Amino acid sequence: xPINRRDFLKATGAxxxxxxxxxxxxxxxxxxxxxxxxxSMLYDSTICVGCRACQTACKLRAGxxxxxxxxxxxxxxxxxxxxxxxxxxxxxxxxxxxxxKNQCMHCIHPACVSVCPVGAxxxxxxxxxxxxKERCIGCRYCMAxxxxxxxxxxxxxxxPLIQKCDFCADRQANGEQPKCSEACPTGALIYGTxxxxxxxxxxxxxxxxxxxxxxxxxxEAGGTSxxxxxxxxxxxxxxxEQNDVSLPDITWPYxxxxxxxxxxxxxxxxxxxxxxxxxxxxGGNGNGSNGHNGDNGNNGGSNTPKGKEA
Amino acid sequence: xxxxxxxxxxxxxxxxxxxxxxxxxxxxxxxxSVYRWIFGLGATTNLSDGRPWGLWIxxxxxxxxxxxxxxxSVAAIVYIFNLKKFYPIARPSILTGFISYxxxxxxxxxxxxxxxxxxHLIIYWNIHSPLFEIxxxxxxxxxxxxxxxxxxxxxxxxxxxxxxxxxxIQIPLIIAGVTLSTMHQSTLGTMLTILPDKIHPLFxxxxxxxxxxxxxxxxxxxxxxxxxxxxSRTYGYPFEIKMLASLVKAIPWILGGYFVVRMAExxxxxxxxxxxxxxxxxxxxxxxxxxxxxxxxxxxxxxxxRNDAHGITWAAVFTIAGLIINRVNAALIFMSGAFxxxxxxxxxxxxxxxCLGFIMFDAAVRFLPMFPExxxxxxxxx
Numbered sequence: 001x002p003i004n005r006r007d008f009l010k011a012t013g014a015x016x017x018x019x020x021x022x023x024x025x026x027x028x029x030x031x032x033x034x035x036x037x038x039x040s041m042l043y044d045s046t047i048c049v050g051c052r053a054c055q056t057a058c059k060l061r062a063g064x065x066x067x068x069x070x071x072x073x074x075x076x077x078x079x080x081x082x083x084x085x086x087x088x089x090x091x092x093x094x095x096x097x098x099x100x101k102n103q104c105m106h107c108i109h110p111a112c113v114s115v116c117p118v119g120a121x122x123x124x125x126x127x128x129x130x131x132x133k134e135r136c137i138g139c140r141y142c143m144a145x146x147x148x149x150x151x152x153x154x155x156x157x158x159x160p161l162i163q164k165c166d167f168c169a170d171r172q173a174n175g176e177q178p179k180c181s182e183a184c185p186t187g188a189l190i191y192g193t194x195x196x197x198x199x200x201x202x203x204x205x206x207x208x209x210x211x212x213x214x215x216x217x218x219x220e221a222g223g224t225s226x227x228x229x230x231x232x233x234x235x236x237x238x239x240x241e242q243n244d245v246s247l248p249d250i251t252w253p254y255x256x257x258x259x260x261x262x263x264x265x266x267x268x269x270x271x272x273x274x275x276x277x278x279x280x281x282x283g284g285n286g287n288g289s290n291g292h293n294g295d296n297g298n299n300g301g302s303n304t305p306k307g308k309e310a
Numbered sequence: 311x312x313x314x315x316x317x318x319x320x321x322x323x324x325x326x327x328x329x330x331x332x333x334x335x336x337x338x339x340x341x342x343s344v345y346r347w348i349f350g351l352g353a354t355t356n357l358s359d360g361r362p363w364g365l366w367i368x369x370x371x372x373x374x375x376x377x378x379x380x381x382x383s384v385a386a387i388v389y390i391f392n393l394k395k396f397y398p399i400a401r402p403s404i405l406t407g408f409i410s411y412x413x414x415x416x417x418x419x420x421x422x423x424x425x426x427x428x429x430h431l432i433i434y435w436n437i438h439s440p441l442f443e444i445x446x447x448x449x450x451x452x453x454x455x456x457x458x459x460x461x462x463x464x465x466x467x468x469x470x471x472x473x474x475x476x477x478x479i480q481i482p483l484i485i486a487g488v489t490l491s492t493m494h495q496s497t498l499g500t501m502l503t504i505l506p507d508k509i510h511p512l513f514x515x516x517x518x519x520x521x522x523x524x525x526x527x528x529x530x531x532x533x534x535x536x537x538x539x540x541x542s543r544t545y546g547y548p549f550e551i552k553m554l555a556s557l558v559k560a561i562p563w564i565l566g567g568y569f570v571v572r573m574a575e576x577x578x579x580x581x582x583x584x585x586x587x588x589x590x591x592x593x594x595x596x597x598x599x600x601x602x603x604x605x606x607x608x609x610x611x612x613x614x615x616r617n618d619a620h621g622i623t624w625a626a627v628f629t630i631a632g633l634i635i636n637r638v639n640a641a642l643i644f645m646s647g648a649f650x651x652x653x654x655x656x657x658x659x660x661x662x663x664x665c666l667g668f669i670m671f672d673a674a675v676r677f678l679p680m681f682p683e684x685x686x687x688x689x690x691x692x
Contacts, residue, residue, distance in 0.1 A: 081359060111504055117442035118434035137430050138423020141441050143362035144645075145504050152359045153423060155352030160423040240507065247504050251440060254500040254519055258443060258493055265489040269390050273481060276392035 035108050038225065039127035039172050040194035041181055042201055043101050045230040045237065046209055048188035050088055050099040057183035058086045058103075061168065082154040082163040086180055091236050098230060100237040101189065103180070104129060104150045104165035105217060106225035109246035112142035112151060120162075127194070127225045128167035136161055147221045147242055167225065194225065201229050222246030317466035317679045323545050329672060332665040339662010342655045343420050351423060354655040360648025365656050368642035370417035370663060372498055373634040374410055375448070376522065379530030380537075381407020381455060382491035387557070389484045396553060399534055401462060401680060406537045407530075408455040409670045411448060413663050420659055440501040447494035454487045466679050496523040502640055510644035512584045512595045515575060518640075521568065525633050528564045531557060532606070532629035537671075539623045544672075547681045555616040561629065562611040569603050594639055602632015 059066065064083045066074045077084045079102075086103035110129045113121045120135035121142060138160060142151045154160035168178035176182075181191040190200070201215045209231060216228040220242040228234065235241060346354040357364050384403035388396050419425045431445040457476060464473040476483075499522030506514055515521060535554050542549035576582045585592045609615045609625030616622055642650070652660075674680055 079359075114436075114438040115441065115501075115504060116436055117439045117445055118430045119436040120434075135430060135434050136424060137427045138425075139421075139441060140362035140423065141439070141501075143359070144508070147507060149360065149647075153362070155358065156350065157352070158348060158350040159426075160350065160352070242507065245506075247506075248438060250506065250516075251500055251504045252438060254497070254503065255438060255440065255443065258497070261493055261496070262489055265492045266485060269386065269485040269488050273390045273392075273485070276390070 035127075035223065035225075036195035037193050038108075038125070039167065039191070040197040040225045040227060041178065041189060041191050042197040042227045042229070043189050044201075044204065045098045045100055045188070045228065045232065046211070047186050048088070048099040048101065049186055050090060051185065052088050053183040053185060054101065054180035054189060055084075055086055055088055057179040058165075059084075061179040062166075064163075080150065080152055080164075082152045082160070084152075085163065085165040089238065091232065091238070093236075096232060098232045098237060099188075100228075100230075101180075102238070103226065104167065105148050105221070106165075106167050107147075107221055108224065109222040109248050111145040111147060111221070111247035114248035114251065115141045115145040117141065124169060126169070126172060128169035128172065129164075130166050130169050131162055131164060133161045138162075145247070147240060147247060194227075197227050201227055204229060219244040222249070315466075316468045318463070318677055321676050323676060326544070328544075329668075332668050332672075335658075336662050336665035336669050339659050339665065342658040342662065346420060346655065346659070347425070354653065356650055356653050356656070358648050358650075361650040362647075363641065363645075364650055365642070365652040365660055366417050366421040368638045368640075369634065370660055371414055371421070372637040372641050374414045374417065375498060376495065376526040376633050376637060377529055377533050377630060378407045378410030378414070379491060379495055379526035380532075380534040381410075381458075381530070382487045383527050383530050384534060384557075385458065385484045386488050389481060390488065396557060398550060399538065399553065399557070401459075402537055402541060403534050404455060404458050405462075405671065405674055405680065406533060408452075408459050409667050411452050411455060412670070413667050414448065415452065416663055416666075420663075440497045440504075443497045444494045444501065447490045447497070451487060451490040451494070454483055454490065457483055458487060462674075462678050462680065492523065495526045496520065498522050505645065508646045509640055510584070510591045510646075511579075511581050512576075512591045513640045513644045515572075517571065517575060521572065521636075524564055524568045525636060528561050528568070528606070529629050529633035531561055532626035535622055535626035536630060539619070539626075540668075540671075541675070541681065545675055545681060549619055551617060551619055551622065554622060555613075558610045558616060558622065558625070562607045565603050565607050565629070569599070569607070572599075591644055594635070594643065598632060598635045598639060601628055602635050606632060 058064075062085055064085065067077055067081075067083055069075050077087060080087055086101060089100050089102060091098050091100060106127055106129050107123075110121065110123050113123045113129060117139060118135045118137055120132045120137075121129060122132065123129050138153070140153060140162075142162060143149070143153065151162045151164045153162050168176070168180075171178060177191040181189045184190070190197070192200070198215065198218060201218075205211045205213055205215070211229055211231055212233060214229075214234065216230075216234045216239055217224040217226050220239075222245060228237075228239070230237060342354070351357055355364060381404050384396060384400055387393050388400045419428065422428060431442065431449070436442050457479075461473055461476050464476065496519035499518030499520070502509060502514070503516060503518050535558060538549060538554055541547045576585070585595065606625050606629040609621060609628065612621075614621070615625060
């Protein structure tokens with residue numbers, strides 16, 4: 001991006017706020033910088049046989065009703081939804097096919113956590129992004145902001161809540177692995193620390209098989225807890241192409257600039273007020289200031305745009 | 311003790327068919343809102359997991375708040391810049407802003423999945439969230455607008471003491487209003503900056519906060535013109551064309567600066583390539599720029615158009631439409647997601663809330679001394 005955000009803030013006067021803030025400790029929305037020891041999962045699409053044991057285990061553990069048709073028979077959902085926290089999809093074209101597992105990526109710098117106005121989403125230091133449903137006001141900003149479009153909501157209900165994978169945070173806290181990886185019979189989905197998962201992935205990439213030489217999730221959107229390796233292009237598997245930027249880092253400088261905006265606007269308004277009302281005393285009354293309207297008009301013309309930039 | 315209502319009494323402006331239609335549509339909108347609260351968003355809207363924000367967010371919220379910027383702009387011009395000649399439009403402008411913010415809050419109550427928890431914004435904080443800041447600014451600014459507007463009511467009631475208190479804190483109030491507006495008008499833009507991969511590059515910009523702020527001021531001033539036109543047509547109040555023509559002289563400068571910066575960004579970042587590519591995004595971008603920016607600049611800089619009642623009103627309508635197209639382009643049409651067209655219920659709520667705005671304005675004019683008393687001549691003209 002040629003227009004650097006910092007330059008923008010400086011150029012527009014909000015840089016004053018950044019100056020004031022640089023002295024104060026800055027708390028970030030994201031987890032601690034060292035993510036090596038956080039919980040993580042590695043999915044290897046070349047091993048997955050599409051048995052959907054993970055999907056079933058997830059439904060049972062999370063207590064999500066199966067979606068049934070009008071005759072009461074279970075139907076496979078097409079995508080993640082409010083009753084499907086994880087799903088196995090199949091990619092197929094003329095020459096190749098591959099299964100792929102979707103669920104919350106548990107970003108290291110989650111956009112959903114940073115945008116939630118009431119802090120209903122929380123990034124745990126141990127890795128999971130969890131949802132405090134009792135806080136949620138239902139603005140659905142998390143759904144819009146998620147780069148992977150993971151949070152879903154219960155549209156059919158009068159008072160819908162958000163639904164998404166919680167990475168079995170309660171189980172992880174007890175030293176257990178998530179239900180989905182536990183259920184996987186082939187080892188396509190394994191659980192461990194992020195460092196261990198990355199190491200395993202790197203070993204596999206240089207070993208046998210036609211792996212794409214890329215670990216999806218290592219850097220995408222600033223890095224995620226879910227890591228993927230595959231012999232097919234990741235865009236084919238439905239993964240959005242991501243810049244390796246942490247999304248909360250885009251908005252945070254603007255939010256910090258807010259303090260600068262307050263400072264600039266209060267100072268500027270007060271200064272202009274004092275300046276324009278000095279004439280009142282000299283002029284004596286309203287007529288006096290009317291007489292100066294021409295001058296004030298010019299002042300207004302040049303001062304107003306300045307105010308706008310702040 | 312008799313109830314002393316002072317100047318608060320019904321002014322006998324004639325009731326036209328337009329106003330009756332507003333009442334009908336307003337009632338329909340309220341009815342549909344109640345239906346939506348009982349049966350939920352899924353039963354009444356075309357929103358989906360792939361399209362969590364629709365018409366209510368892009369039009370009622372984002373555009374509605376943008377168009378309310380006239381209140382703080384005019385307040386600043388009159389009370390901070392001390393341009394007293396604009397005083398006659400201060401009251402109606404503040405009223406228009408006040409109503410717009412009430413409507414935005416009502417929209418939020420219709421759109422939120424958990425509207426009964428809106429107060430959670432007060433007790434649960436997340437300073438990283440642009441929406442958190444907007445929520446707080448709107449709450450505080452609604453209070454400021456109520457206080458800024460309260461002298462009209464106190465004046466009418468002949469309540470001297472409260473009037474004195476408000477007058478004493480008037481300037482700090484105005485400064486607070488200007489600051490809060492600057493914050494949340496720009497933060498509405500910040501809200502969209504976290505969607506770099508979802509909003510089409512022609513409409514996404516790291517300068518969103520600046521663009522949203524600047525266009526809100528231009529369109530807010532245009533709203534003042536439109537509101538004056540509406541008042542003159544509906545209530546026979548003289549159209550203060552000279553004053554308005556002087557007010558809108560600022561718009562070509564504001565929109566001109568905006569246009570230059572936006573074009574410069576297009577060239578510097580190489581995003582102009584998307585224009586050459588053509589298609590819907592390029593088409594809508596050009597529509598937005600020509601009808602929402604260039605035509606208003608051209609109209610408002612022309613002294614003949616500016617001083618013509620229809621010219622200035624049309625230019626204002628273009629400016630207002632320009633802001634709406636801009637917000638809807640960025641927050642709806644060119645935000646990637648599932649296909650979406652609003653349901654009739656969504657449209658009914660949007661139309662109903664807009665009508666409710668006119669109804670509230672009408673009620674204020676009828677019951678409060680907003681304008682000089684209706685004269686027989688003014689009534690005859692209707």
